[in-house]
Amino acid sequence: MSGTTFGKGCHLHLIDGSAFIFRAYHALPPLTRKSDGLPIGAVAGFCNMLFKQVEDNKGPDAPTHVAVIFDHSGMSFRNEMYDQYKANRPPAPEDLVPQFPLTREATKAFNIACKEVEGFEADDIIATLACQARAAGGRVTIISSDKDLMQLVGGGVEMLDAMKNKRIDSDGVVEKFGVGPDRVVDVQALAGDSVDNVPGAPGIGIKTAALLINEFGSLEELLDRAEEIKQPKRRQTLIEMRDQIELSKKLVQLDCDMELDFTLDDLEVMEPDADTLMTFLTEMEFRTLSKRMADRLGVEAPAIPEAPAAAPVSAAAEAPEAVPFDKDKYECVRDAAALQVWVDRIRERGWVAVDTETTGLDEMVVDLVGISLCVEAGEACYIPLAHKAGGDDLFGGEGLSEGQMPLEEAVAMLKDVLEDPAVLKIGQNMKYDAKILHRYGVDVAPIDDTMLMSYALHAGLHGHGMDALSERYLDHTPIPIKPLLGSGKSAITFDRVPIEDAVPYAAEDADITLRLWQAFKPQLHQERVTTVYETLERPLVPVLAEMERNGIKVDRDTLSRMSNAFAQKMAGLEAEIHELAAETFNVGSPAQLGEILFDKMGLEGGKRGKNGKYSTGADILEDLATEHDLPRRVLDWRQLSKLKSTYTDALQDHINPDTGRVHTSYAQTGASTGRMASTDPNLQNIPVRSEEGRRIREAFVAEEGNVLLSLDYSQIELRILAHMAGIETLQQAFAEGQDIHALTASEMFGVPLEEMTPEIRRQAKAINFGVIYGISGFGLARNLRIPRKDAQGFIDRYFERFPGIRKYMDSTVEFAKEHGYVQTLFGRKIHTAEINAKGPKAGFAKRAAINAPIQGTAADVIRRAMIRMPGAIAHLPARMLLQVHDELLFEVPEAAVEETIAAAREVMENAADPAVHLDVKLVVDAGRGKNWAEAH
DNA sequence: GCTATCACG
DNA sequence: GACGTACGTGATAGCC
Structure with missing residues (x-):
């Protein structure tokens, strides 16, 4: 076949690779490679599609030419026209990111042409090739369901939705857009596209757009004669928004005239090479597909070892012993050529573990000293950037050591990969490294964080520092930092550590981080905490980083x-x-x-x-x-x-x-329940209860012309308890906005609400709090300073009146004893290690088990609100500054106060939805003032 | 480095 | 029958 020129009788298949990966990812259950947990679901779906393609090569409607087209990562020429183009796209899910390069490998392994062009989208390449093929008199099938491609249909070009196996010709386009393929861009220009963030004309959708285009014949005609439109609102929009509509048309119009460095003839169908393809499928550990492909190619199916038995929960035993730690193998990167090799390896891999070394611990102040990278267990490097020469030399004391590349150059070289949405950056406590790099102009994304993974997996079992995790899960003791820095008065900063000592220490940190990631990644799914990690931990990192950077005056x-x-x-x-x-x-x-x-x-x-x-x-x-x-x-x-x-x-x-x-620092993994902890300084315990103490809050002020805004959840833990325990009396009281402590008192002591005294209410309030903490007679007695048997009497009466609460407590403890953990409404697990202990420890563990789901669910709710908040206030000049467990503090210009309160309250009150529907509504109180004392 | 104390939700 | 208790945090000072 080779050597024929594309023309009449030829049939070109153009596969929209990028779109297919996303559809495969979302349509298929998350699948991981058994041997190492590499996420592989989308690659599997992709390969099945390619297999079908190869099968089709022998079918009746066989293509003569075929290519898979990918989006090139990064910006396209459309971003130069309109910087908001595709700006509201969420970043790719982190377990999809490493699969992008693998799908390209797969395409090549199937011996199918694999094309992408920098600065252009896959759609433009497809358009150019389709136009060329049509001009040459051939047929084209575009395998995609992207409606943007429908403008290309007609004249021998058709689309095929591979997942639904549905062909779309000109009639199909009319069905979808109400106009023929030649007017699709006109309709899209008017209707806009929220997915790609194409603005269009506000208030006009596809239906209206098609109506107008059919009436006037074309978009240009319509815009020129807009005065003739009868509906006043529509007329006004089209006249006022003309520029935006014309821009939208440019955004949706595909480029048919791209210059390509290949021709249609280069896309001729080729049989896969059996060796190459089988090697790839075996590496991916696709059993069924390997077998089918081997049959198809007439070769022997390779043996893929069966999956090891389910990993033990205490994972020390399954630590990957295969690659031993060897600090002599770590590389010291000293020039651009060496760094380029690493950059290329990172791109090829699709992920990298990153660690920064700095002159101290305060990210707002310290300087970058070096960066370490790791792409594969055991293979890591350290890039020294600001190590100082030894102090012996009279003049060298302040000078930099020899053999380091300029910091700016290294950062510039790494910026692209560190910001590339197709390259996953893995870190241990990434918030720290991301904040450092932010100060050097790098916005690290997307990220994974082994500390947060451990928190989602192991909260309540142990801490989540790297040293502890390495000991426990890799059976490896990291090189200690103490001998390098010394202690006390003679302690030095990392920039004074000799480079040869810094390399093994720093590179090992990146190595350990990568290995922890490989160990934890499949565990998230097995332990059913992927959603917790993905919705409550990972997206919070940039939000906290911004709050910390904001600080408070x-x-x-x-x-x-x-x-x-x-x-x-x-x-x-x-x-x-x-x-x-x-x-x-x-x-x-x-x-x-x-x-x-x-x-x-x-x-x-x-x-x-x-x-x-x-x-x-x-x-x-x-x-x-x-x-x-x-x-x-x-x-x-x-x-x-x-x-x-x-x-x-x-x-x-x-x-x-x-x-x-x-600028405080939030420890996302600080409390086992899901709460955050604030350190250096702790701004979550600024006095408020005493009059003198509260005055300290007068020193926390807003900038000139601004105010501080405090929004806090009212009684959130009691509301959550009322929901979880299903106490209808309490739920109804919350629904009616009643005084919950007074109601409790009334129910317990039989005092009518109108005769309630502050003293009786105070006692009921103490009981309500006690319930949340896992009440005991002794504790309540001490709190209320009453005899213990009186306190016990109160508790007995409380449970008599609210038997559902006791049931909740008993069943929670029962669950903990059976499973070793308790859960929040959002699925967060809090392990209760000592729940089956004997002696006084048992009491502690029991009360902690009762409290954790309540405190933890409240913590999850405000986390969800915080994650959504930046999007909800993006259009306002407001900044989120602090979180104090059930309170969020904002700073905002006076003019935008009301709008900010409305937007933030909306987010906070609906933060549980749609994951969980609460039987009680959440209520948020708001306050404002020149300082925190007034606002609270 | 440990303990007691006390600030917060 | 004794145990010894409210849940979750962090910072500071004193003292070894």
């Missing part, structure tokens, strides 16, 4: 004045305390205070703790305060001491000199 003068005032008051109290004690001692030392109170002064109630010291906690001092003046003074002194040292003094040190703001 803190007024140093206000804090400083408060510190001085506290210091004065403390000095006064300290003098009084020493006088009352008749000696001077360190008021801040519980040990010394205990001896004064109980030994010297002989007060009653001294209880010694484990280490023989008297206990002097607030509750004990509170009791003693009725006997003597000293304990009250100590309580006051302690409150001031706390406020001064932890807040008014320490917060000043956290004000970033560049931004004038305080």
